[in-house]
Amino acid sequence: MTQTRRQFVGNGLAIAAAFFGLPHIANAATLEEAIATFTGGSDAASDGITLIAPEIAENGNTVPIEVDAPGAAAIILFAAGNPNPDVCTVNFGPAAGSHMVSTRIRLAGEQEVVAIARMADGSFKQARQNVRVTIGGCGG
Amino acid sequence: MAENVVPRVRVPRDASAGESVSVRTLISHPMESGMRRGSDGNLIPRQIINRFTCAFNGAMVVDVEIQAGVATNPYFQFDAKVDQSGSFEFTWYDDDGSVYTETAEIAVA
Numbered sequence A: 001m002t003q004t005r006r007q008f009v010g011n012g013l014a015i016a017a018a019f020f021g022l023p024h025i026a027n028a029a030t031l032e033e034a035i036a037t038f039t040g041g042s043d044a045a046s047d048g049i050t051l052i053a054p055e056i057a058e059n060g061n062t063v064p065i066e067v068d069a070p071g072a073a074a075i076i077l078f079a080a081g082n083p084n085p086d087v088c089t090v091n092f093g094p095a096a097g098s099h100m101v102s103t104r105i106r107l108a109g110e111q112e113v114v115a116i117a118r119m120a121d122g123s124f125k126q127a128r129q130n131v132r133v134t135i136g137g138c139g140g
Numbered sequence B: 001m002a003e004n005v006v007p008r009v010r011v012p013r014d015a016s017a018g019e020s021v022s023v024r025t026l027i028s029h030p031m032e033s034g035m036r037r038g039s040d041g042n043l044i045p046r047q048i049i050n051r052f053t054c055a056f057n058g059a060m061v062v063d064v065e066i067q068a069g070v071a072t073n074p075y076f077q078f079d080a081k082v083d084q085s086g087s088f089e090f091t092w093y094d095d096d097g098s099v100y101t102e103t104a105e106i107a108v109a
Helices: A005-039
Strands: A051-052 A056-059 A062-070 A072-077 A086-092 A096-107 A111-119 A124-135 B006-010 B019-028 B047-057 B057-064 B077-084 B086-094 B097-109
Touching: A005 A111, A005 B006, A051 A124, A062 A072, A062 A086, A062 A111, A062 A124, A062 B047, A086 A096, A096 B019, A096 B057, A111 B019, B006 B086, B006 B097, B019 B047, B019 B086, B047 B077
Parallel strands: A056 A124
Antiparallel strands: A051 A062, A062 A096, A072 A086, A072 A111, A086 B057, A096 B077, A111 A124, B006 B019, B019 B077, B047 B057, B047 B086, B086 B097
């Protein structure tokens, strides 16, 4: 059977989608699990937390991220599409001047960055932002 | 021990009492994620900084648990409240057990 150019391109895209698409679905489940481990399953409000991330990151090896959550006791960062979605957990102590942290993280590809803050009163707040990545940052 | 690990911190030289000062820290470290393969095709074992702490005169400012998702040369910027002169102590914990420390003085008027 001969393949037209159009079929060939279509098949290629389908294979690529299957190859790159499936890990995202698998990771979505692990992300929700990871979030539940941190929050204990309670709901997170979306006000009172600011996540500053670039819309497009040129280089996934180092993506600047800033999270500001006034009154937070701890902030946890997740990168939903990374092989290991955990990024870091920041605990604030009594000498913290504000509840802000700025760091640089790795992103494997276009994905959602999630920041969840545990407030001093035990409630949770979360912010999400999608980041497009030109060059993935997980080597390989 | 990873090679050429150099901690660098920047805090203001002086501040007024009760002020929030911005603290910037960086440590040069490869943060080998454990996901990459070397030229021989085998996985390079994970070696990252897994914890970073900052304290001011013994009181904790931040304590960060770090996973492989943090970029090479981990950088952290945060604010600390200073009410008297003293020193910041910064500590980084490596996967291989090494501990890197750095201190910075600040004068409060």
